[in-house]
Amino acid sequence: MTVQRFRKKSLLFAGILSLAAAHFQCLSYLGGPFSKYAVEAVNPSMVNAMTLSYSLVPFLFCLFIGYELSEGIRAENLQETWGPAQNGLGRVIAAHLLVLAGFALLLTLQYGAYNIYACIRYQGATVGYGLNLLGAHLLYLFLPCLVASCMGTALALFAGRYTAYGVMVLIGYLSSSLFAELLEAVNVFGGRAAGRLLTLFTLPYQDRMILDEDYGFGVEGYRLFRVAFWLLLLAGLLWLGCRLRRRWPALLCGGLALLCAGGFFFRGSALVREDGPDRTSDVLYLYYSENPARDQPADFTVNSCDLKLKITDRLKGMAALTVEKNEVGADCRFTLYHGYKLTSLTDGAGNPLDYKREGDYLTVSPPAGERLEQLVFQYRGEGGLSYSNRQAVFLPAGFGYYPLEGWVPLYEDYEVPFAAVGAEKDFTLQVSSSCPLEVSLPPAEKGYAGRTQGVTLLGGLVTRGDCGGMELVSASLSHQMGTLFWDEYQSRVDAAAQLGFDFSQKLKDKPVFLTDQSDWVDYTPFVEFSDHYLCRVPPMRWVADEFVHQALADAPEKEKVAQTAILLLDERTRKAFEVNCVGTGLPEPMLGVIDLDRCGGWEVVQPFGEAVFQLGEEPVIAQVKAYLADGTDARTALEFLNDLRRGAEG
Numbered sequence: 036m037t038v039q040r041f042r043k044k045s046l047l048f049a050g051i052l053s054l055a056a057a058h059f060q061c062l063s064y065l066g067g068p069f070s071k072y073a074v075e076a077v078n079p080s081m082v083n084a085m086t087l088s089y090s091l092v093p094f095l096f097c098l099f100i101g102y103e104l105s106e107g108i109r110a111e112n113l114q115e116t117w118g119p120a121q122n123g124l125g126r127v128i129a130a131h132l133l134v135l136a137g138f139a140l141l142l143t144l145q146y147g148a149y150n151i152y153a154c155i156r157y158q159g160a161t162v163g164y165g166l167n168l169l170g171a172h173l174l175y176l177f178l179p180c181l182v183a184s185c186m187g188t189a190l191a192l193f194a195g196r197y198t199a200y201g202v203m204v205l206i207g208y209l210s211s212s213l214f215a216e217l218l219e220a221v222n223v224f225g226g227r228a229a230g231r232l233l234t235l236f237t238l239p240y241q242d243r244m245i246l247d248e249d250y251g252f253g254v255e256g257y258r259l260f261r262v263a264f265w266l267l268l269l270a271g272l273l274w275l276g277c278r279l280r281r282r283w284p285a286l287l288c289g290g291l292a293l294l295c296a297g298g299f300f301f302r303g304s305a306l307v308r309e310d311g312p313d314r315t316s317d318v319l320y321l322y323y324s325e326n327p328a329r330d331q332p333a334d335f336t337v338n339s340c341d342l343k344l345k346i347t348d349r350l351k352g353m354a355a356l357t358v359e360k361n362e363v364g365a366d367c368r369f370t371l372y373h374g375y376k377l378t379s380l381t382d383g384a385g386n387p388l389d390y391k392r393e394g395d396y397l398t399v400s401p402p403a404g405e406r407l408e409q410l411v412f413q414y415r416g417e418g419g420l421s422y423s424n425r426q427a428v429f430l431p432a433g434f435g436y437y438p439l440e441g442w443v444p445l446y447e448d449y450e451v452p453f454a455a456v457g458a459e460k461d462f463t464l465q466v467s468s469s470c471p472l473e474v475s476l477p478p479a480e481k482g483y484a485g486r487t488q489g490v491t492l493l494g495g496l497v498t499r500g501d502c503g504g505m506e507l508v509s510a511s512l513s514h515q516m517g518t519l520f521w522d523e524y525q526s527r528v529d530a531a532a533q534l535g536f537d538f539s540q541k542l543k544d545k546p547v548f549l550t551d552q553s554d555w556v557d558y559t560p561f562v563e564f565s566d567h568y569l570c571r572v573p574p575m576r577w578v579a580d581e582f583v584h585q586a587l588a589d590a591p592e593k594e595k596v597a598q599t600a601i602l603l604l605d606e607r608t609r610k611a612f613e614v615n616c617v618g619t620g621l622p623e624p625m626l627g628v629i630d631l632d633r634c635g636g637w638e639v640v641q642p643f644g645e646a647v648f649q650l651g652e653e654p655v656i657a658q659v660k661a662y663l664a665d666g667t668d669a670r671t672a673l674e675f676l677n678d679l680r681r682g683a684e685g
Contacts, residue, residue, distance in 0.1 A: 101187020303348030432489025595635030
């Protein structure tokens, strides 16, 4: 009977068909054979993220359909008709919800079909990524649509049409990215507590950014608590609306809903990219606005570090450090990220030590007349952008997820700096994690051990393997596209070789940890540690450019000329360089190929292009090589290029 009543609403049925057609057109544009985005995507994650960003649309339609399917109960006074029967109204509502759940499932399958198609078409998808994508469809499509259906049904039982439609408009706004942006602004002005409470409404997928591929879609457990809160709360309301005799199940659902709300707010470590008060980068910005980073080198040496880590929703750690070259009675300064709460600090014999903590920074004092030799730190918590949870792990060397010697800046200029900290030391590591994990240290009898400046852990949707002669640890999707990345890098290295730079063994001499994180200071392309590299995702040409920068660190004017010449010599950028620069003088940078800062700006690029136009490529490159090789040539980049042009005119 429920299905018959549903089909009799011809206008509603026509609307559903129109919705399906609209979805088909939208999703075809994003993930189908005529997709503009699909042509440009290097792997399926871009299409998948864009598709899920439209999840608000099915949420709103399920809200509308849930109301329209059930409003006849009030309009036809069926509450009085079915109410006296044994659970009569409850059976009708259950039948309605079953139909709505089927509709939500159909919408989810529609989205899923396009996303599976994207995975097949662009390849590179792994089993781990597939399971993560399945979890995302469940969390951001099916369950929110089910919640919306229950909301609509509850409104049909308790509110009139005008009131219900007003509430549905409000729910739609509270669930949208527009409201998430408002919450982000509220957070900036100090309303984080209220903003976090309102994030209970943001059930659909909110993040329109390109996916962090080593993390995947956020399907952490705390997000399930948000869905469970609404399902339990609405189940209680529907129970009351059905006028059933026993009221305790509704009270039980309400109590469990409150517990789920608590589980949502006490989340542990998570990477939150979507707008709102919990966006990880914004939380960091607000914290460091009040607690500025410090930079003070250690006046002692750490000889060894014994780490024991347990990774669940949070990180639980123990670090035993041996120190030397510190004076009797002298304090020792350390850096430990403020998200990790220190539970105990003792010496090697287990005696508590006095310490003072100021945010990221610790000052440890020895007993009177003694010298610190061994320190044991016990701590737990979360690391912000350097996350560690059941889904993924990103704990880079140089970040204070274990005590670093000295006071080290962990945040600068809205981003996170990573750098090699201190000298090499003996590390041992024992770690337990529920997700696949790759470690920069070599395996040992118990865990990992080696001598290095720091230890990097990368876990989640990651893999390790050979790529172009390099040992690459990266997101599985990025690893599948490794040939593309490293062809780009090799092309830039080959171009630098024509100017006399030999970087052929760079990135091949030790493992490369390639991360999808994008919050590094000044977009630092890589950090080199004694036993591994830590690199950002493409463009990988930036890594080769950084090698050139380091080689000419004492000659910044010569670097401008070298970086500009490399753009011409790199086969991947040659065409764009010739079109934009050689003889044309267009005052616009090339799309995606010129780093104006490294090249010295258009005032260097333009005269270089004019010199190539007047003299030809070979003579200009020959003179550039001579200029770079001559340690006594102190001309600026402009002086050198002006001399080239004057020679051409002469």
